[in-house]
Amino acid sequence: MRIRELLIIFSAFALLAVSCHKTPEQPETKTGKLSFSFKHRVDGQPLQFDTMMYVNAAGNHYLVNEIQYFISDVTLHKSDGDSVLLDKWEDIHYVDTDIESTWTYVLKDDIKAGTYHSISFTFGINEQKNQSLIFVNPPESLMFWPELLGGGYHYMKLNGKWLDTLNHISPFNFHLGIGQIYYSFPDSISRYVQNYFKVSLPNSGFEMQAGETKNFTIVMNVENWFQNPNVFDFNYRGGDIMQKQDAMHAACENGWDVFTLEKKK
Amino acid sequence: MIVKIVNALQIFSFRNNAVGIIFKQVTVFGLLALFTFSSCNKQPREEPYKPTPYHIEIPFGFPNKLNIPKDNPMTVEGIALGRYLYYDGRLSGRTDPDSLMTCATCHLQERSFEAGIDNPRFPGGHPHGITGIPTPHVMLPHINLVWNFTGYLWDGAVYPDNPDENMRNIEDIVRLGVTSKHELDGDTARTAALFQSIPGYPELFKKAFGSDKVTFKNIGRAIAQFVRTLISANSKFDKYMRGEVQLSQSELHGYVLFTSEEGGDCFHCHGGFGNPLFTTNLFYNNGKDTAFTDPLDHYSVTHDPMDIGAYKATTLRNIEVQGPYMHDGRYETLEQVIDFYSHHVVRSPSISPLMHHVITGGIQLTPPEKEDLLNFIKALRDDDFMTNPDFAKPEKFPDER
Numbered sequence: 049m050r051i052r053e054l055l056i057i058f059s060a061f062a063l064l065a066v067s068c069h070k071t072p073e074q075p076e077t078k079t080g081k082l083s084f085s086f087k088h089r090v091d092g093q094p095l096q097f098d099t100m101m102y103v104n105a106a107g108n109h110y111l112v113n114e115i116q117y118f119i120s121d122v123t124l125h126k127s128d129g130d131s132v133l134l135d136k137w138e139d140i141h142y143v144d145t146d147i148e149s150t151w152t153y154v155l156k157d158d159i160k161a162g163t164y165h166s167i168s169f170t171f172g173i174n175e176q177k178n179q180s181l182i183f184v185n186p187p188e189s190l191m192f193w194p195e196l197l198g199g200g201y202h203y204m205k206l207n208g209k210w211l212d213t214l215n216h217i218s219p220f221n222f223h224l225g226i227g228q229i230y231y232s233f234p235d236s237i238s239r240y241v242q243n244y245f246k247v248s249l250p251n252s253g254f255e256m257q258a259g260e261t262k263n264f265t266i267v268m269n270v271e272n273w274f275q276n277p278n279v280f281d282f283n284y285r286g287g288d289i290m291q292k293q294d295a296m297h298a299a300c301e302n303g304w305d306v307f308t309l310e311k312k313k
Numbered sequence: 314m315i316v317k318i319v320n321a322l323q324i325f326s327f328r329n330n331a332v333g334i335i336f337k338q339v340t341v342f343g344l345l346a347l348f349t350f351s352s353c354n355k356q357p358r359e360e361p362y363k364p365t366p367y368h369i370e371i372p373f374g375f376p377n378k379l380n381i382p383k384d385n386p387m388t389v390e391g392i393a394l395g396r397y398l399y400y401d402g403r404l405s406g407r408t409d410p411d412s413l414m415t416c417a418t419c420h421l422q423e424r425s426f427e428a429g430i431d432n433p434r435f436p437g438g439h440p441h442g443i444t445g446i447p448t449p450h451v452m453l454p455h456i457n458l459v460w461n462f463t464g465y466l467w468d469g470a471v472y473p474d475n476p477d478e479n480m481r482n483i484e485d486i487v488r489l490g491v492t493s494k495h496e497l498d499g500d501t502a503r504t505a506a507l508f509q510s511i512p513g514y515p516e517l518f519k520k521a522f523g524s525d526k527v528t529f530k531n532i533g534r535a536i537a538q539f540v541r542t543l544i545s546a547n548s549k550f551d552k553y554m555r556g557e558v559q560l561s562q563s564e565l566h567g568y569v570l571f572t573s574e575e576g577g578d579c580f581h582c583h584g585g586f587g588n589p590l591f592t593t594n595l596f597y598n599n600g601k602d603t604a605f606t607d608p609l610d611h612y613s614v615t616h617d618p619m620d621i622g623a624y625k626a627t628t629l630r631n632i633e634v635q636g637p638y639m640h641d642g643r644y645e646t647l648e649q650v651i652d653f654y655s656h657h658v659v660r661s662p663s664i665s666p667l668m669h670h671v672i673t674g675g676i677q678l679t680p681p682e683k684e685d686l687l688n689f690i691k692a693l694r695d696d697d698f699m700t701n702p703d704f705a706k707p708e709k710f711p712d713e714r
Contacts, residue, residue, distance in 0.1 A: 216660065
């Protein structure tokens with residue numbers, strides 16, 4: 049009788065121990081990683097800084113000194129209309145032509161293996177995320193957009209110089225961010241305008257294999273900021289546009305074809 | 314005495330037999346050994362090197378990344394030592410009353426750790442070294458330097474990833490200050506030897522760095538630690554940011570001008586709500602001149618032609634007491650500075666693109682706008698910083714206790 053009891057107890061423990069090991073099998077890794085490199089070109093050639101060698105659609109001779117900007121909301125789209133927003137709140141990436149470490153953006157989220165029809169992102173930062181003091185450290189914090197002008201952060205600072213009608217080399221600050229509509233300029237603002245916009249990268253479909261890392265290059269074609277559909281003339285617009293919503297609106301309308309994707313390095 | 318103890322032990326059980334004799338020998342040996350060990354232990358106990366970590370509290374809106382080198386962590390003991398050294402004129406390596414000079418000789422707390430334009434020793438706020446040689450530029454304040462990652466001094470010659478490992482941080486600036494002809498004109502070995510000989514200091518070095526041997530490296534580390542505690546974050550504008558006070562109408566209008574591109578357009582280089590350091594810590598040619606001859610501009614560091622005539626954008630915190638202004642001290646008052654930015658900005662090939670108002674010669678502020686802008690800038694004055702007893706000269710130096 050005693051032996052029988054012991055056997056029952058032993059069997060129960062053995063069963064328990066075996067059942068503890070019956071965890072479901074780990075699913076096979078079926079994801080890959082995605083990263084972007086950033087390059088900047090004018091008329092198809094690598095951007096050369098601080099040289100008055102470019103001519104825009106308005107005929108302005110200009111040079112570029114530096115470009116700093118945010119992209120966010122990187123989203124992968126499938127042909128069935130489904131889409132995947134990557135990295136959620138952590139997806140605001142800063143690019144600075146003077147800081148090499150910003151020229152690469154490795155997305156944190158794993159990407160499910162499969163076929164993706166296209167890639168899109170937000171140029172700048174959307175209204176929900178673009179809140180003051182979300183960045184406290186330079187260089188991102190240096191992009192702050194004054195509270196009075198709408199707060200948050202510059203979407204972009206494209207700084208350079210152009211040859212004006214008097215043949216003077218004059219500085220321009222092609223800065224984009226939240227716009228203002230004024231009752232009476234410059235003291236009374238009636239409302240703010242969110243100028244961020246969605247960029248759908250052409251020819252950006254890809255196939256992600258399990259365990260693979262895809263490295264794509266996002267190219268900013270700088271000359272396109274100044275053309276199509278709006279010819280941007282520095283002699284007409286002047287050197288600053290942060291408080292000129294019509295100019296920022298025209299620039300953002302031009303932004304649709306500024307970025308392209310390259311799948312080969 | 315040991316033999317007496319052994320004899321007493323023998324009484325118990327081993328008297329007058331062979332085993333007892335062996336026991337006696339072993340016991341004597343054992344007790345001798347015990348005595349030897351116990352006398353070793355009677356040396357005064359070494360206090361273990363355990364400095365107290367010092368944590369910088371991040372003020373509202375300030376960056377949380379701090380420029381603190383890994384080999385010089387902040388400690389209470391290091392900061393205390395650094396404070397003594399910062400104020401002790403013997404940092405010059407000399408003891409003659411006429412030859413004393415240290416950081417605080419020029420960096421006065423009541424002038425936001427600058428000389429100040431009303432300094433009796435340095436007329437017009439133009440400092441000179443111990444031998445009378447003027448400094449190449451006027452001074453920069455010791456204020457919020459722990460947030461500077463992009464380059465110290467007007468030209469930015471000292472920066473964290475400098476290939477020259479002796480030109481990377483505040484520790485190196487201490488060495489430059491002691492050895493430069495236009496500053497202390499001293500010798501690092503002589504300064505270290507002098508502090509080694511001053512009663513009280515070796516003990517403080519031991520507490521701060523684990524050794525009472527005074528080295529100049531540790532002198533630099535201690536002063537750098539103290540300088541990193543010099544944080545200003547309690548001006549009227551800080552209180553406004555924290556929702557504690559309201560700015561006056563004039564200050565508010567000045568703030569609008571400060572942070573609008575069509576107004577003063579100050580914020581791109583000098584910060585604001587989103588950058589409460591009130592500097593980018595970057596370098597700009599701000600349109601003061603058409604040609605440049607100063608060999609110590611930012612170009613001297615980068616060799617980038619776009620940096621010709623470029624200098625550090627100073628923080629505007631406490632700028633009210635930090636005259637004279639610009640790297641060469643050409644303006645005595647803030648009114649003159651605002652006039653310059655309003656009407657006298659001039660072109661040059663390397664002028665910063667951010668100075669786009671050069672197209673009209675400046676920001677063209679009206680007299681009432683200038684007054685409002687000035688009032689806002691004065692709201693960046695932090696009197697708590699300039700009277701904080703933790704930053705002040707110690708009542709007594711270690712050898713005066």
